[in-house]
Amino acid sequence: MAPSTKRNEHWGIVAEFATPADLYHACEKVRDAGYRDWDAYTPFPVHGLDKAMGLKPSKLPFIVLAMGLTGAGLAFWMQTWMSAVNYPLVISGKPYWAWQAFIPVTFELGVLFAAIGAVFGMLALNKLPMLFHPLFAVKRFERVTDDRFFIAIEAGDPTYDPETTRIFLEGAGATHVELVE
């Protein structure tokens, strides 16, 4: 089919579902139909939806691991340098490089960096904060944070067509489908 001229005039299409079960099965259908630029929207994480959508595992753990090791490494290096290299000072006859005594701070800063990595890494992977999104213009979409479940397919998706996609989503159990400007 020739690309419709309508394609560039709107962002995509959004379909509303009443229950997690309906959404789950619809996601399986959208996944199997070969759509690429689409997403499900839910008020809470629905168990198993990642599989129904065919998502790959999150890369976040690697970011956290790298940050945690950086934090712990920096902390240990800082303590070594300050206590044993830059200004060695005898206190209570303890050795300058008392590595056992450096463990608590090493651990704490490792945790701090890992936590920062987890939160800000998550936000970065999600491209948040992003205060505006075309879906926010859809009045019904306000209930996505309350009790409604949505699937949105973007107009840029190669399989997308305003008419066939609408019919497809209605067939997948949507209670309401509308175009998103």
Add this chain to the structure above:
Amino acid sequence: MAAQLLDNANYDPVDRRAPLVLGAETFHEVTELVAAPMEWKTPKAWYIAFAFSLSLLGLLGVSVGYLFWEGTGIWGLNSPVNWGWAIVNFVFWVGIGHAGTLISAILFLFRQKWRTSINRFAEAMTIFAVACALIFPTIHVGRVWVIWWALPFPNSMDMWVNFRSPLLWDVFAVSVYGSVSALFWYTGLIPDLATMRDRAKNKIAQIAYGVASLGWRGSNRHWQHYEKAYLILAAISTPLVLSVHTIVSFDFAVSQLPGWHTTIFPPYFVAGAIFSGFAMVLTLMIPARKIFGLEQLVTVRHFENMAKVILLTGMLVGYAYAMEFFIAWYSAVEFEQYAFINRAIGPYAWAYWTMIACNVLSPQVFWFKKLRTNLWVLFIVSIFVNIGMWFERFVITVTSLHRDFLPSSWDYYRPTIWDVSTFIGSFGLFFTLFCLFVRFMPVVAIAEVKTVMPQADPHYHPEPKGAGVEGGKH
């Protein structure tokens, strides 16, 4: 609401799991239950509570201001007792701060679903308690304008902090704990702030909640990273929460003072922290649930579970008290033995036995189901535990110090009015922050509670009407 719906404490687990949300049948009802109190016209009672808290906060300001002006001489410290109420209050508040992360992290890893109704509340309590705790070590240094010497900051003296001291580990442990707890709390809040944004009627609320929720739109691709982040935060907060009170106990245990220098301190302090933290959750939650009408989300079953944790940790600290005496005897060190005998029958025996009565004896009522499901009993015991845990820190700090190695310097420590006013004032900070929290933030994790409802499972099939507690219509 049918009466049997509000009872999930007497539930036969053989039939099926007890429901955690009572009466609310749809996701929307849960949203309403939590969000509605924030959209009420501010009740008069809130203004009264807020004014009262603010006046206590003012007391804190006056006490701390006078302390800065005059110095630590206004406190009751004397020569052998150089650590008084400041350190007692510090450990007291940090201990209270442990329940939040325990509930949000450790119970999360153990998949204890009942945590979802109380974790937000407990996490807020944690952050506010840590804020109160941080006041005391900061102000007790005397020359508070050089408190930044506690941080490894390049300075004109070219000197660094002493990383070989447990007091410095404490600076790192408590400030990291406060920061990570705040990150954890905020991460959990993002979806609920988005709920508030989408419900908000006025412009200010829309903008405030809109900015704070960072544009969250419930995308499942986001939820995937979000859930992973939450799991990781829980996993790293678990050793963190155990490490914090361990390091606080090092402040004592790494010294060589009889009564402090024991290896049992880290686990003993952690158990005590969880014990006091859960007690404070009960103290705050029992009235709050009533005021905000959250009986369907925070059920008697939740309280019963917390009572069981209190009973367990209460006996752990009881065991630690006994073991300290055993080790003192078994060590055959006469100074160690004297320190403990002095604790039990010396001039501070009244404090010691107050501690035993509150911490070891009072939670024993929780052996009985009738008592641990009675809100009045729960509330009263929680107050006793709060008192008892304050006395525990008082006993540890003061009885070990007041008779030191040189009998001619032995003394009796008494607080002054300024010690008392600073401590009471710290409750002002705690309650002021709490009043603001309950007014402007969802006190129950809305999105999380929905996940423990049976219909949140994509493979859920509604039962015939009237067959089950959740399925029935009323």
